[in-house]
Amino acid sequence: MLSLPSELSARVEAVAGIDAELRPATRPQFGHYQTNVALRLANSSGRPPREVAAELVGRIDLADLCEPLEVAGPGFINLRIRSDVLARVASEVLADPRAGISLAETPATVVVDYSSPNVAKQMHVGHLRSTIIGDCFTRVLRAQGHTAIPQNHIGDWGRQFGMLVEEILDEQLDASALDLAGAEALYQRANARLKSSEEFADRARERVVKLQAGDAETRRIWQQLIDVSLAGFNATYARMNVLLTDADLAGESIYNADLPVVAADLEDRGIAVVDDGALVVFVEGSTTPAIIRNAAGGYGYTCTDLAAIRHRVGDLAANRLVYVVGNPQEFHFAQVFAVARRAGYLPDDVAAEFVGFGQVLGADGKKFSTREGTAVTLNSLLDEAEEHAAPAIALAAIKYADLSSGLQKDYSFDVERMVATTGDTGPYLQYAHARANQILRKAEAEGISYDTITVLAEPAEQNVALLLSRFGEVVDAVGATLQPHRLCGYLYELASALSVFYEQCPVLKSDGDVRASRLALCAATRKVLASGLDLLGIEAPERM
Ligand code: ARG
Numbered sequence: 001m002l003s004l005p006s007e008l009s010a011r012v013e014a015v016a017g018i019d020a021e022l023r024p025a026t027r028p029q030f031g032h033y034q035t036n037v038a039l040r041l042a043n044s045s046g047r048p049p050r051e052v053a054a055e056l057v058g059r060i061d062l063a064d065l066c067e068p069l070e071v072a073g074p075g076f077i078n079l080r081i082r083s084d085v086l087a088r089v090a091s092e093v094l095a096d097p098r099a100g101i102s103l104a105e106t107p108a109t110v111v112v113d114y115s116s117p118n119v120a121k122q123m124h125v126g127h128l129r130s131t132i133i134g135d136c137f138t139r140v141l142r143a144q145g146h147t148a149i150p151q152n153h154i155g156d157w158g159r160q161f162g163m164l165v166e167e168i169l170d171e172q173l174d175a176s177a178l179d180l181a182g183a184e185a186l187y188q189r190a191n192a193r194l195k196s197s198e199e200f201a202d203r204a205r206e207r208v209v210k211l212q213a214g215d216a217e218t219r220r221i222w223q224q225l226i227d228v229s230l231a232g233f234n235a236t237y238a239r240m241n242v243l244l245t246d247a248d249l250a251g252e253s254i255y256n257a258d259l260p261v262v263a264a265d266l267e268d269r270g271i272a273v274v275d276d277g278a279l280v281v282f283v284e285g286s287t288t289p290a291i292i293r294n295a296a297g298g299y300g301y302t303c304t305d306l307a308a309i310r311h312r313v314g315d316l317a318a319n320r321l322v323y324v325v326g327n328p329q330e331f332h333f334a335q336v337f338a339v340a341r342r343a344g345y346l347p348d349d350v351a352a353e354f355v356g357f358g359q360v361l362g363a364d365g366k367k368f369s370t371r372e373g374t375a376v377t378l379n380s381l382l383d384e385a386e387e388h389a390a391p392a393i394a395l396a397a398i399k400y401a402d403l404s405s406g407l408q409k410d411y412s413f414d415v416e417r418m419v420a421t422t423g424d425t426g427p428y429l430q431y432a433h434a435r436a437n438q439i440l441r442k443a444e445a446e447g448i449s450y451d452t453i454t455v456l457a458e459p460a461e462q463n464v465a466l467l468l469s470r471f472g473e474v475v476d477a478v479g480a481t482l483q484p485h486r487l488c489g490y491l492y493e494l495a496s497a498l499s500v501f502y503e504q505c506p507v508l509k510s511d512g513d514v515r516a517s518r519l520a521l522c523a524a525t526r527k528v529l530a531s532g533l534d535l536l537g538i539e540a541p542e543r544m
Contacts, residue, residue, distance in 0.1 A: 001092045001100055004469045008033060008065065008079060015060045016041060022079075024470075028459060030072060031080035032466055038075040049075030081466065083456040087517070090465040091452040094524035099531040100472040103145040104479075111149045111312045112137050114324040115237075115244060118155030119229040119251075120164055120183040123236055123378040125360040125368060125413075126326045132402045132537065133357060134324040135242040136484050139535045144479045149316055152244055153308065154233075156226050156251035159298070162208035163190040165221045166200065175224035180232025183225060208298075212256075226251075236378055241395060242537060255307035259299035262307050263292050271343055283338040290335045305336045309352075310345045320351045322482065327356035327408070355482050358410035360402075365412050381413065389419045393427050396538045400426025403536055404488035424492050426538055429529060432495035434544040436526040439507055443519050448508075450519035460497070460504040464521055467494045471528050475535065484536065491532045498525050 005022055012020040016037040025034045038053035045052070053071040060069060060077075067080040093100045114134020117123045123131075134150065141148040167190035168175050178186065193200045210218045230246070237244050263279055266272035272281045277295035292303050312318045323333055333354040340346035362368045368376050385394035397418040404424060405411055417423070421431045443450065456462050467490070474490045477483070507518045530540040 001096055001102070001472070002089055003102065003472055004065070004081065004085075004089055005033070005473050008062070011062050011065075012037060012056075012060055012077075015056060025078065028463075030076075031067075031070065031078035033079040033081075034072075035077050035079070036075075038071075038077060042075060053077055081469075083462055083465075086462055086465040086469065087453045087456045089469040090456075090521060090524050093468045093471065094453070094520055094527060098143075099527050100468070101143050101475045101531070102472050107145045107147065108319040109147045109149065109317050110137075110141050110320040110322060111151055111316055111318040112141070112322045112324065113151045113153050113308075114138075115150075115233075115242075116153040116155070116325070117229075117233055120160070120180075120187045120225050121155075121229075122180055122184050123233065124375045125378065125381065128378045128381060128398075129357045129360065129402055130324045130326070131237070131240060131242055131244070132399050133355065133407060133484065134322075135244070135537045136399075136403055136535065137322060137324065137355075137482060138243055139537060140475060140479050140484075140487075143475065143535060146479070149312075149318070150244055150248040151250045151308075151312070152248045154229075154249065154251040156229075157253040157256060157304070158300075159204075159208050160187070161211055161222050161225070162204035162206070163194045163200070164225060165207050165211070165218055166190070166203050167193065168221055175221050176228065178225075178228045180229055183228055183232075236382075239379075239382055239391075239395075241539065250308070250311075252301075252304045255304050255311070258307035258310065259293075259303050262303055262310070263299065266292055266339075266343060269343070271339070281339045281342070283335055283342075286335065288335075290339050302332065302336060302339075305332075306340055306343075306345060309336070309340045313346060313350055318350060321346075321353065323352075323354050325354065325356065327358060330354055330356050353482065355407065357407040361410050361412045363412055363414040363416075368413060385415055385419065388415050389427065392539045392541055393430065393544075394419060396426030396430050396533075398426075399536060399538050400429070400488060403484040404492075406485055407483070421544075424488075426533075426536075427544075429491050429495050429533060430538070430540060431544050432498055433526055433529040433533065433540045434542065435502075436498065436522045436529070437542050439522050440519065440526065442508060446508075448515065448519065450516040450523065453517050453520045453524065455514050455517045456521075458501075458505050460501040461518065461521055464494070464497045464501050464525060467497055468524050468528055471532065478535075487532060487535060491529060491536075494525065494528065494532075498522075 009020040009022045012035055018037060018040060020035045020037055022033050022035050025031050038056055039049045042049035042052045050071055053075040057069045057071060057077060065081060065085050067082055070078045072078050112134050115127060115131040117127045138148040138150055164187060167186060194204055207218060211222055266281065267279060272279050272292050278291055279293040280289035280291050282289045290302050291300060293299050312321055337346060337352045346352055360368055385398050401411060401418045418425060419427055421427045456465055474487055478487045505518060507522060510518060533540045
C-alpha cells in the first residue's frame with residue numbers, strides 16, 4: 001500500500017537534501033500537508049526564503065500525487081494531494097485486510113509488563129489503568145508484526161505471606177474456600193494483629209522463613225491464596241475483555257531461586273557492596289542506593305526486578321522491555337535499569353521503557369475513595385459504569401477515558417461524561433462505527449453494490465479520505481512512542497470528519513457512481529474505526 005506521507009517526504013527530501021518535517025496543514029486553504037524546508041535552507045544559506053521555496057517547487061517532482069505545489073506566507077510549501085490519488089489510497093485501505101497498518105521492517109520481541117496486581121488484595125484503579133494501557137500496547141505491537149509478550153508480574157511472594165498464613169492457621173480457615181474479597185479482609189485482620197501483637201509478629205517472621213525453606217504446609221496455604229486471587233483477577237480480566245491469560249503469569253515467586261544468584265553475581269563483580277549490613281548498589285546521580293539484599297538477609301522488590309530482566313532478556317530474547325506501572329514507581333525502575341545496564345543484564349541494544357501513568361480521580365477532581373474512605377476497587381468502577389450503559393459501551397467509556405488523554409495526566413472518573421455518545425468519548429466512536437454500518441446494511445438490503453472510491457469532488461469527502469490515508473502512520477507512531485492518545489485523537493477526528501461528510505454529502509440519496517463511491521468511503525471508514533477501536537481494546541458493535 002502506498003504510504004502517502006512517507007512518499008511525499010521522500011520526494012521533498014530528494015530535492016531539498018534535508019528532513020522534510022512534513023506536517024498536516026493547519027487549515028484547509030493550506031492544502032493537506034506543509035513543509036518548511038525552504039525556510040530552513042534559506043536560514044543556512046542567507047537567501048530569501050520565498051525565492052528558495054519557488055526554486056524547490058520547480059524541482060520537486062510530485063505531479064503524479066499532488067496538485068501544483070504552492071508557496072505560502074514567508075516561504076512554506078503547501079502540498080495538496082490530487083483527489084484521484086486520495087480516492088485510490090482510500091480504496092486501498094478498503095481492500096487491505098490490515099486497513100493500511102504496515103508491518104515492521106525489523107520485527108522485535110517486546111516484553112510488556114502490565115496489570116501485575118498483588119495476591120490477597122483486590123485490583124484497584126491503578127491496576128485498571130495498567131491493564132488497559134498495557135493491553136493496548138500489546139495489541140498495537142502485534143498489529144505491527146512484533147512479538148509482544150505480556151508479563152503479569154503479580155505480587156505473589158514476600159513477607160506478607162508470613163502473617164497471612166499464620167492468621168489462616170490461627171483462625172482455622174480453609175483458604176481455598178475464600179474469594180478475593182475474603183482474602184483481602186483476611187489481609188486486613190492479619191495486618192492489624194501484626195501491629196498489635198509482638199508474639200504474632202514473631203510467628204509471622206518465622207513463617208516467612210518456612211515459606212522460603214519450602215515447608216509443605218506453608219506452601220500449600222500460600223498456593224491456595226494464589227489460586228483464589230487468580231480466580232478473582234481472571235474474572236475481572238474476562239469482564240474487561242483483555243488479552244491476558246494464565247500463560248502470561250510471571251509472578252515474583254518464579255524468580256525466587258535466582259535472587260541469591262543475582263546478589264552473588266553483583267557482589268563478586270564489585271558492583272554491589274555491603275553497607276550497614278545490607279548489599280547495595282550505588283547508582284550514579286542518586287544518594288539512595290538500590291537495595292539488593294537487606295540487613296536481615298531478605299531479597300526484595302528490586303532484586304526481583306533484576307532477576308526478571310535477566311529472564312526477559314536472556315530467556316525470552318526481548319529487544320525491548322516496557323513497564324506499565326504507576327508514576328510513583330518511576331524512581332524504582334530508573335534504579336533497576338541503571339543497575340541492570342551496569343551489570344550487563346540489559347545490553348545497550350535492548351531498550352527499557354518505564355511508561356508511568358497518572359491517578360484516577362473522583363468526578364469532583366479529588367482523590368478517589370469510597371464513602372468509607374477506602375480505596376475504590378476496579379470491579380466497583382465497572383459496576384458504576386454499567387449502571388449507565390450496556391457492558392460493551394460502559395467498557396468502551398472507561399477504556400477510552402483512560403487512553404485518550406496523555407498517560408501522565410490524572411483523569412477524573414466522571415461516568416456521565418464518559419458514557420455520552422457525543423463528544424470525545426469511546427461510545428461516540430462506537431456510534432460512528434455503528435452508523436456507518438447502518439448505512440451499508442441499508443444499501444445491501446436495497447441491493448446497491450459498491451466496491452472502490454472513485455469520485456471525491458467534495459472537500460468533506462476528500463477530508464475523510466485524507467484521514468484514512470493516515471491511519472498506518474498513526475499506528476506506527478503509537479508503537480514507537482507508546483502514546484495511545486494519538487490514536488484516540490486520530491479516531492475522534494475521523495469520526496467527526498465522517499459526520500461532517502454525512503451532513504454535506506448525501507449517500508443513499510445520491511445516485512450512480514457518486515453513490516457507490518460514497519458507500520465505499522463509508523465502508524473504508526467503518527473498517528478503520530473498527531480496526532482502531534480494536535487496537536484500543538474496544539469492541540465495535542454492529543448496532544447501537
Ligand atoms: N505489584 C506491583 C504493584 O501493585 C506492580 C508490579 C509492576 N511490575 C514490576 N515488574 N515491578 O504495585
